[in-house]
Amino acid sequence: MPELPEVETVRRGLKALVVGKKIVDVQVLWPKIVTNDSEEFKQQLAGRTIEAIDRRGKYLLFRLSGHLTMVSHLRMEGRYFLNQSDEPVTKHTHVIIAFTDRTQLRYADVRKFGRMTLLKTGQENQLSGIHALGPEPLSPDFQVADFYQRLQKHKKNIKAVLLDQHTVAGLGNIYCDEVLWLSKIHPLLPANRVTFTQAQSLHAAIQAELKKAVAAGGTTIRSYVDANGDSGHFQFNLHVYGREGQPCERCGALIQKIKVGGRGTHFCPQEQVLPADSTMAVIQ
DNA sequence: CCAGTGCCCTGGAGGC
DNA sequence: TGCCTCCAGGGCACTG
Numbered sequence: 505m506p507e508l509p510e511v512e513t514v515r516r517g518l519k520a521l522v523v524g525k526k527i528v529d530v531q532v533l534w535p536k537i538v539t540n541d542s543e544e545f546k547q548q549l550a551g552r553t554i555e556a557i558d559r560r561g562k563y564l565l566f567r568l569s570g571h572l573t574m575v576s577h578l579r580m581e582g583r584y585f586l587n588q589s590d591e592p593v594t595k596h597t598h599v600i601i602a603f604t605d606r607t608q609l610r611y612a613d614v615r616k617f618g619r620m621t622l623l624k625t626g627q628e629n630q631l632s633g634i635h636a637l638g639p640e641p642l643s644p645d646f647q648v649a650d651f652y653q654r655l656q657k658h659k660k661n662i663k664a665v666l667l668d669q670h671t672v673a674g675l676g677n678i679y680c681d682e683v684l685w686l687s688k689i690h691p692l693l694p695a696n697r698v699t700f701t702q703a704q705s706l707h708a709a710i711q712a713e714l715k716k717a718v719a720a721g722g723t724t725i726r727s728y729v730d731a732n733g734d735s736g737h738f739q740f741n742l743h744v745y746g747r748e749g750q751p752c753e754r755c756g757a758l759i760q761k762i763k764v765g766g767r768g769t770h771f772c773p774q775e776q777v778l779p780a781d782s783t784m785a786v787i788q
Numbered sequence: 789c790c791a792g793t794g795c796c797c798t799g800g801a802g803g804c
Numbered sequence: 805t806g807c808c809t810c811c812a813g814g815g816c817a818c819t820g
Contacts, residue, residue: 505813536796562814579814580797596798615797617814633815660791667814677813766793767813 505725506578508562508641508674509717510736514584515559518609521586525603526553527568534598537613539621548572548622549601561637561673565628573625575634576611582618585610637673641710642718646672652703655695662698663691664765671695672710678725678745679717681770683709685744690776691762691769697779716741744770 506514530546532538538545552568559565566574576582589606599611599620611618621631629635638654639645654671655662665671666680675683684691686709689702698706722736725746743753748761748770757774 577814580812613797614799615813617797619815658790664791669815765791768811 505580505676505678506562506582506722507676507679508714509679509720510722511559511562511564511578511674512718513722513736514578515557515564518564518584519557522554522603522609523556524554525605525607525609527551527601528604529602531600531602532598533600534616537598537611537616537618537620539619545620545622549574560628560634560640561669562676563634567625571625573623573628575621575623575628575631577619577633578613579615579617579619581615582611582613585612633669636670638669638671639673641672641674641714646707646711648704648707651707652698652700655698655703658695660695661692661764662689662695663767663769665695667765667767674714675710677767677769678742679710679713681745682743683713685770685772685776686713688772688775690778691764691771693778744772746770 527549528551530549532542532545535542540548549568549572552570552572554566555569556567557564558567562577564576564578566576568574587608587610589602589608593600593610594612596612596614597610598613598616598618601609601611603609611620623630639647639650651672655665658665658671663680663684666675666683667677669675681691683706687702687705689698689706717736720737720741724735724737744759747759750759751757752759752772752775755772755774757772759770760773762769762771
């Protein structure tokens with residue numbers, strides 16, 4: 505599932521592949537992917553040039569000529585590929601952006617969860633998902649003191665708070681489990697019970713882990729590949745995600761898997777413990 | 789305002 | 805081999 509490191513890797517790949525290309529035609533094969541009216545989406549894109557590709561959290565922002573931005577979220581399994589126009593269109597391709605040089609940017613998504621929205625550049629905040637995003641974890645906007653203050657405002661568990669994108673942007677299920685293990689914090693600890701020392705540890709772990717994952721080209725669990733079709737390598741550096749029943753690398757206790765807010769959650773039961781007086785609302 | 793639940797989707801895994 | 809059921813999950817709409 506694409507989280508910040510995967511989306512950043514896709515962004516870098518796409519930048520090299522499509523920036524500078526001029527759009528000649530667009531096909532929308534599964535209209536639900538595009539939140540705009542399909543016809544308007546196609547008409548507005550035709551004739552534009554891709555000038556840059558930015559990223560905010562897990563959102564890709566295609567900057568187009570004429571002050572338009574196409575916002576794209578890959579959700580679970582969205583992928584972009586650059587093809588020649590005469591190559592056969594694969595089964596799960598839902599949007600095709602054709603360029604004047606006879607290449608095509610194709611969006612494929614097995615689960616069809618991904619979304620694209622075309623809007624005026626500068627009005628990205630009209631999208632509720634972007635409007636509510638917390639700071640970029642790898643930018644100077646992400647400060648320990650502010651992070652700690654934000655955590656103190658939430659009674660719900662730390663895993664849910666890290667996942668919901670308001671406190672910090674870009675973390676998904678995999679990296680949440682990893683940074684909580686690195687910081688030895690139980691996923692069900694209420695966020696307002698995280699100490700300042702723990703917040704410092706978590707803040708450092710988030711930055712270090714995301715940097716390493718970006719450098720490794722992201723994590724490939726089931727389907728993720730970058731814009732060049734290459735898998736990431738960071739799955740070999742995961743400590744808890746997908747390692748249920750295997751020994752913790754630090755202490756040897758067996759990694760446990762529970763459900764938190766409907767998400768599979770992996771942790772070390774020996775090192776990531778709840779304080780004796782904290783809520784034991786363990787959802788099994 | 790907040791927490792909880794269901795929805796969107798399909799392929800893969802497991803049971804029989 | 806085949807059919808059925810269940811599960812994975814990011815973000816959002818809806819409910820209480």
